[in-house]
Amino acid sequence: MRVLLSIKPDHVANIMSGKKVFEFRRKVFARRDVRVAIIYCTMPVGRIVGEFDIVDIIRDSPDRLWERSQWGSGISREYFDSYFDGCKxxxxxxxxxxxxxxxxxxxxxxxxxxxPPQSYMYIGEDRKRDMATQLELLWS
Known part of the structure; x- marks a missing residue:
């Protein structure tokens, strides 16, 4: 199972360069069979630019998550704190x-x-068939 994620252009650039090895989310998918994230780069790019394998999904308090992931966050602590403000x-x-x-x-x-999804959109076999031609070539 795949998900389509909306990600800002600066974060996409950091993912593609390898600087960002954690993609932060306030909520994650309920399905546990999601293994690949398709990257929709938000405006002004507005394109599907790639995909990445999901090695693990880490859940923790914001402070502990920062301690565990700051080395590969690709963002500042201030940005991180602002993004997770008010989240348990x-x-x-x-x-x-x-x-x-x-x-x-x-x-x-x-x-x-x-x-574009606000957070994520499942891309299962039915959706994959709907997107068929171009994406199927990329996934094969």
């Missing part, structure tokens, strides 16, 4: 192998009336 639990997706798509994909070419 914090999550980090540990990023494994990253694959950049060339060319980057306009999601509107794959899905009619595409709307």
């Amino acid at each position: 639990d914090a999550y980090a997706l540990q990023i494994g192998n990253v694959r950049e798509f060339e060319p980057h994909i306009n999601p509107s070419d794959l899905v009619d009336k595409f709307t």
